[in-house]
Amino acid sequence: MTPRGYAGKYLDVDLSREKIGDITLPEETLEQYFGGRGLGAKILWDRIGDRWSEVDPLGPENVFIALTGPMTGIYPGGRICCTGKSPVSNGTVGSTASTEFAHELRTAGYDGVIVSGRAEEPVYLLVTEGGGEIRDASHLWGTMGEETLRTLNKEVSDELFSRDPDMGLMKEPGMIYVGPAGENMVRNACVMTKLCHAAGYGGYGSVMGSKNLKAIVAKGRGPIPEVYAPEAVKLLWKRAHEHLISRDSFRRQGTGYGGWSTGNFYSSEPIRNWQEEWHDERSIGGPMFETRFWVKKQWSDFNCTTGCMKVSCVKTGRWKGAITDNPDYELQSYCGTNFGIYNPEANIHLSALIDNLGHSGIGGANTMGYAAELYQRGILTEEDLGFELTWGDTEAFDRLARLIAYREGIGDVLAEGTYRAALRIAEMKGLKPEELLTYAVHVKGIEVGAHGTRSDEDFLAHDIGYAVNVQGGDHTSVVRDGYHELSGSVFADSAVICNFARTPQELIFDFAKAVTGYPITVESWRRETGPRIVTLQRALLMLGGPDVTWEPVRDDENPPRFYEPLPSGPFKGRTTDRELVRRRRLVYFETLGWDERGIPTKETLEKLDLSFLEKSMSWLR
Amino acid sequence: MSSIWIVRDYENCSGCRRCELACSIHHEGWMWPEASRIRVFMPFPGVEVPHLCAQCDDYPCVESCPVDALSVDSGTTAVIVDEEACIGCGACAKACPGTVPHLHPRNRKAVICDLCGGDPECVKVCREAGYNALRLVHEEMNGHRKLFARNPVDVAKDLAVKLFGEKGEEVIA
Numbered sequence: 196m197t198p199r200g201y202a203g204k205y206l207d208v209d210l211s212r213e214k215i216g217d218i219t220l221p222e223e224t225l226e227q228y229f230g231g232r233g234l235g236a237k238i239l240w241d242r243i244g245d246r247w248s249e250v251d252p253l254g255p256e257n258v259f260i261a262l263t264g265p266m267t268g269i270y271p272g273g274r275i276c277c278t279g280k281s282p283v284s285n286g287t288v289g290s291t292a293s294t295e296f297a298h299e300l301r302t303a304g305y306d307g308v309i310v311s312g313r314a315e316e317p318v319y320l321l322v323t324e325g326g327g328e329i330r331d332a333s334h335l336w337g338t339m340g341e342e343t344l345r346t347l348n349k350e351v352s353d354e355l356f357s358r359d360p361d362m363g364l365m366k367e368p369g370m371i372y373v374g375p376a377g378e379n380m381v382r383n384a385c386v387m388t389k390l391c392h393a394a395g396y397g398g399y400g401s402v403m404g405s406k407n408l409k410a411i412v413a414k415g416r417g418p419i420p421e422v423y424a425p426e427a428v429k430l431l432w433k434r435a436h437e438h439l440i441s442r443d444s445f446r447r448q449g450t451g452y453g454g455w456s457t458g459n460f461y462s463s464e465p466i467r468n469w470q471e472e473w474h475d476e477r478s479i480g481g482p483m484f485e486t487r488f489w490v491k492k493q494w495s496d497f498n499c500t501t502g503c504m505k506v507s508c509v510k511t512g513r514w515k516g517a518i519t520d521n522p523d524y525e526l527q528s529y530c531g532t533n534f535g536i537y538n539p540e541a542n543i544h545l546s547a548l549i550d551n552l553g554h555s556g557i558g559g560a561n562t563m564g565y566a567a568e569l570y571q572r573g574i575l576t577e578e579d580l581g582f583e584l585t586w587g588d589t590e591a592f593d594r595l596a597r598l599i600a601y602r603e604g605i606g607d608v609l610a611e612g613t614y615r616a617a618l619r620i621a622e623m624k625g626l627k628p629e630e631l632l633t634y635a636v637h638v639k640g641i642e643v644g645a646h647g648t649r650s651d652e653d654f655l656a657h658d659i660g661y662a663v664n665v666q667g668g669d670h671t672s673v674v675r676d677g678y679h680e681l682s683g684s685v686f687a688d689s690a691v692i693c694n695f696a697r698t699p700q701e702l703i704f705d706f707a708k709a710v711t712g713y714p715i716t717v718e719s720w721r722r723e724t725g726p727r728i729v730t731l732q733r734a735l736l737m738l739g740g741p742d743v744t745w746e747p748v749r750d751d752e753n754p755p756r757f758y759e760p761l762p763s764g765p766f767k768g769r770t771t772d773r774e775l776v777r778r779r780r781l782v783y784f785e786t787l788g789w790d791e792r793g794i795p796t797k798e799t800l801e802k803l804d805l806s807f808l809e810k811s812m813s814w815l816r
Numbered sequence: 817m818s819s820i821w822i823v824r825d826y827e828n829c830s831g832c833r834r835c836e837l838a839c840s841i842h843h844e845g846w847m848w849p850e851a852s853r854i855r856v857f858m859p860f861p862g863v864e865v866p867h868l869c870a871q872c873d874d875y876p877c878v879e880s881c882p883v884d885a886l887s888v889d890s891g892t893t894a895v896i897v898d899e900e901a902c903i904g905c906g907a908c909a910k911a912c913p914g915t916v917p918h919l920h921p922r923n924r925k926a927v928i929c930d931l932c933g934g935d936p937e938c939v940k941v942c943r944e945a946g947y948n949a950l951r952l953v954h955e956e957m958n959g960h961r962k963l964f965a966r967n968p969v970d971v972a973k974d975l976a977v978k979l980f981g982e983k984g985e986e987v988i989a
Contacts, residue, residue, distance in 0.1 A: 432837075518980060
């Protein structure tokens with residue numbers, strides 16, 4: 196077989212029947228869907244298909260999938276892509292995280308792991324060149340992320356060494372795992388890795404939890420999979436790194452300077468559940484983190500010289516012992532300004548706590564900010580919560596994060612994620628759903644990333660960026676126009692490479708071609724492969740169910756708050772242009788060959804080789 | 817005796833592992849992290865330890881080899897493996913105070929840093945990225961080097977305390 200950057204097989208695990216084996220996928224499928232986000236959606240359709248609307252995302256019939264792509268580990272910035280039927284959007288999200296787990300999996304001979312069923316007792320999977328093993332995880336269940344890592348690193352390293360001691364030492368394994376939030380099926384919980392990295396969107400931590408699956412651990416000793424044109428790849432690899440190394444300010448700052456600047460420069464930062472998006476609190480500025488807390492200023496993931504992560508540690512005072520990355524911009528804002536907190540120490544503590552619990556630092560923190568606004572408005576009371584939930588009160592948000600992770604008290608309601616919690620609280624309080632949804636900042640069940648659209652000055656998100664995104668509020672996958680992003684985020688999530696290891700598009704696509712030998716171009720991704728993936732995702736999203744089904748157009752919208760005028764800052768009074776959203780949404784649908792309600796037409800399905808969707812789409816039309 | 821040595825500043829290591837990739841491309845022709853002569857261990861995230869031959873002044877690995885497959889290069893002072901002679905017994909790994917040598921994952925021959933003949937690829941890529949966690953020095957052979965031959969998990973336990981203070985005491989099992 197021609198080497199194309201694939202290890203060549205996938206581990207197929209049925210936890211209910213305790214069956215584990217290797218499968219291969221047809222080369223045509225790989226060429227059409229590549230890997231990660233695209234391939235994951237296709238595998239899901241092949242496994243679930245017409246039963247999509249009936250499958251409970253947190254039931255044993257859902258499938259949890261962790262995939263790499265052919266460029267993973269070869270192109271700078273190796274990631275893993277987690278997917279499955281999402282318990283928050285009821286569609287599918289290609290949710291990626293940077294981790295050594297990805298290349299360990301590939302050097303063990305696997306491009307991915309597909310997990311169905313549900314284990315009777317907590318388990319973890321160990322993947323090596325010898326295959327997959329289902330192992331007892333009862334000693335790990337209930338542990339925070341830090342302890343999970345510490346225990347598994349030691350346990351698996353010692354055992355693999357003892358299996359062949361003459362070989363000498365091998366590096367520790369890579370792993371993805373869930374914290375208590377995932378175990379307790381907090382809907383928007385993350386799949387965690389490396390202490391503070393997360394496959395954040397989509398709620399796949401709760402899918403792992405629903406399967407009693409604590410972790411997947413991989414250790415490989417083989418080479419990174421062979422490629423089509425190795426000499427070309429080696430040359431492009433050098434050039435890619437030269438580009439990354441030349442990005443001096445991003446390497447210095449990472450996204451850890453955003454906590455002040457995104458609010459201050461662009462007025463697009465969540466503040467107290469998006470009641471404002473501008474602030475001038477320099478106490479949360481980059482240098483305040485860098486000078487006092489960054490113990491490692493260049494922290495990289497496998498095969499990346501960008502080093503946008505910085506290791507933070509609080510060594511003194513109330514929050515002594517908190518370790519996390521920068522925090523990156525998303526958590527600086529969502530676990531900082533969004534809680535009315537402008538103190539780096541408290542922000543690092545809450546980010547580390549959220550990571551350790553396995554919450555999504557965006558989704559879970561969005562729900563927590565939502566609860567605080569309900570408290571501010573007197574809808575949720577001290578009686579409901581058990582304590583006062585005042586903006587800026589670190590102890591209170593610390594308590595709330597734990598309540599949600601363990602589903603205790605009001606935490607059980609908030610563990611449903613912002614959208615579902617809003618509906619539940621409306622019911623509890625005898626209010627109309629829209630009275631509660633008006634403060635819920637989500638798109639199709641997925642809490643919106645920390646980039647507002649109102650000022651129109653943000654560097655990522657504008658008008659339809661989230662509204663028509665097949666991954667809802669996911670800021671790493673915002674829509675520009677149904678064309679440009681297809682060779683950007685949709686490609687990166689399917690090749691499973693880091694969107695932050697950014698080099699010129701021509702270089703990335705030359706790289707992809709040299710790795711796979713497929714005739715891949717920017718154009719082919721914008722006109723064929725990208726549309727195929729996004730159209731399949733759109734179909735699954737609109738099928739939804741069983742607990743939630745989205746209404747085309749009505750739900751292809753921004754959260755109500757994004758239409759309130761900005762109350763402060765240099766762009767005070769600006770808001771998202773509703774008419775522009777309406778027009779651009781139609782153009783987007785048309786660009787992708789979907790009808791005016793965003794349902795893919797028969798002709799489009801045929802053109803993209805997606806005719807298997809025709810039956811369910813004709814029903815939606 | 818004059819020799820070449822790779823200085824390792826652990827706290828400068830970003831954990832990018834480009835050293836492993838450059839090393840394995842040079843020696844194996846392709847990216848192969850576990851066949852690399854230098855490997856970056858990470859017993860806890862943020863605590864990265866480049867693990868490579870320390871060139872002890874008394875070369876216990878060379879002494880331990882039952883088939884005389886290891887020798888010292890007179891120019892660089894690196895340990896050179898005679899792959900034809902090596903029987904893959906693992907005695908060198910056991911003799912090394914830091915368990916640095918390991919067997920190649922496929923051919924089971926000893927893998928030890930040969931300093932690329934004097935111009936190591938790992939140092940080049942680390943310098944290019946501006947990390948300088950690895951630096952090349954030309955200096956007299958000295959007895960301190962042997963103290964760098966330590967189990968990477970033990971090194972990481974020390975480094976964790978340097979990075980995280982008291983908390984560092986508990987992060988690695």
